[in-house]
Amino acid sequence: MKINLLGATAVRLALAPPNPDATVPPGLGDFADQILGWLKWGVLFSGVLGILVCAVMIIIGRRNRSATAYEGLVGSAWILGGLALASVAAVIVGAFQV
Numbered sequence: 001m002k003i004n005l006l007g008a009t010a011v012r013l014a015l016a017p018p019n020p021d022a023t024v025p026p027g028l029g030d031f032a033d034q035i036l037g038w039l040k041w042g043v044l045f046s047g048v049l050g051i052l053v054c055a056v057m058i059i060i061g062r063r064n065r066s067a068t069a070y071e072g073l074v075g076s077a078w079i080l081g082g083l084a085l086a087s088v089a090a091v092i093v094g095a096f097q098v
Contacts (some may be wrong), residue, residue: 022097043086050079 024032055070 015055038088043083047079047083053074054079 012014054072054076057075061067061069061072
């Protein structure tokens with residue numbers, strides 16, 4: 001019993017949905033780049049501000065305010081996690097591009 005591989009490939013190609021490349025709509029490329037630039041700046045600004053606030057909380061909570069120091073330490077871990085996620089956002093999205 002012979003299997004017709006050429007026919008099976010033709011059927012598979014005929015049933016495959018179209019998969020065009022991603023293209024920027026006319027006139028939106030510069031606008032999208034500007035919005036992404038603003039978001040990157042906002043993430044960096046928020047990260048620096050958050051780390052500084054957490055550092056102040058740790059400094060203030062050093063004496064008799066251990067809950068404040070603990071919140072500053074936990075907050076800094078969340079901020080570092082958020083910055084790490086923001087730094088690999090393009091890589092994560094690019095992984096799903098076929």
